[in-house]
């Protein structure tokens with residue numbers, strides 16, 4: 001099939017390369033000319049394991065190409081995917097301007113019956129807005145499908161090639177499906193055949209249910225994180241260890257162990273904005289979603305937890321002035337360079353405002369963080385160099401390379417003995433024996 005993909009970010013690029021790998025001819029388009037230039041040279045504009053190989057091999061096979069011309073991607077395409085950003089507006093609603101601009105551009109280029117598919121995360125009802133936008137630009141037959149993407153940054157290629165499920169929404173509940181929509185279903189089934197061959201995880205539904213499924217799934221996962229963070233806070237006050245609690249909980253097959261890791265709050269380009277957008281949708285429909293709302297508020301509190309612990313450790317807010325703090329990990333989670341709404345950045349900004357000097361390190365996110373943290377933090381490639389002379393070391397992202405550091409070396413390099421483990425990955429006993437004061441989330445705390 002001939003496919004067009006609008007947007008070459010984490011989702012569009014992975015989807016474009018993935019579909020090309022199944023044998024389709026894919027043209028990816030982006031308004032960012034510099035990004036397209038890099039991609040044409042085979043350079044990745046973002047860090048995602050295995051993506052470079054997938055992109056390069058499909059470019060070499062001439063199944064994958066990049067352009068800034070929407071027409072090139074849309075003309076003669078069987079399916080066009082919209083994979084542009086849907087960031088938060090200041091009132092929490094999703095900003096649909098990129099999606100609708102893409103829809104309008106598609107409408108001006110359609111020259112045959114095409115299925116226009118949203119991969120972007122969009123609020124319920126957006127498929128109808130897309131249909132109206134395209135209809136204003138052209139009078140050719142087309143169908144709109146909602147196909148939310150569930151890949152995770154850090155394992156995006158694997159998730160895309162072997163998805164847990166594929167949801168395709170076509171048509172509206174209560175309305176008979178049109179012939180173009182029927183043909184669109186057949187096209188989408190054919191397109192996804194390679195990923196559902198061994199296990200049919202393709203669900204056809206209506207557009208609104210598909211759009212809602214994505215938000216409900218993200219809000220639920222965010223709620224699990226906030227739930228365990230709340231329990232972690234209670235563990236600290238009661239002298240329990242949340243690590244034992246979450247393990248005990250997770251062994252119950254009705255609960256399961258995933259997304260029950262206490263930490264410094266969820267961040268990234270999806271959970272915070274999607275939770276805000278779901279709450280805004282509910283509000284527009286005259287509803288509160290108290291559980292989701294609480295999950296969001298707990299997360300806001302959680303983002304300050306390490307800062308509050310540091311204030312306690314140093315003996316008051318004023319005592320942070322002039323301290324040096326090493327921060328390990330800037331991306332919102334391991335295996336990605338995405339720093340959007342990363343808790344580490346919020347912490348660094350607070351520490352900087354309190355007068356501390358920050359020396360930060362991250363395996364891949366330094367280039368993205370450089371502009372954002374300019375004047376607020378010294379960025380170092382070597383994590384031990386970042387720790388040199390520091391009064392405290394904070395772990396914000398549980399990168400593999402931070403799991404078993406040489407703590408003896410750190411003890412010698414650091415000026416102070418504060419260790420703040422924002423991901424509960426280090427052994428508090430071992431650290432205390434080495435003379436550190438070890439702070440974690442929801443675990444026994446050192447006496448003040």
Ligand SMILES: NC(=O)c1ccc[n+]([C@@H]2O[C@H](COP(=O)([O-])OP(=O)(O)OC[C@H]3O[C@@H](n4cnc5c(N)ncnc54)[C@H](O)[C@@H]3O)[C@@H](O)[C@H]2O)c1
Pocket residue numbers: 006007008009010011012029030031032035083084085086098101102119120121122149150151152153269270
């Ligand atoms: N990042 C994830 O892990 C993830 C996972 C699932 C779903 N999503 C959703 O997918 C969507 C895209 O997310 P992302 O992280 O890939 O975004 P991103 O910001 O990394 O990429 C978006 C790209 O779209 C381009 N773009 C914007 N308007 C355009 C236009 N009119 N024409 C052509 N290109 C245009 C931008 O230049 C940018 O390169 C969002 O709705 C997001 O919520 C993201």
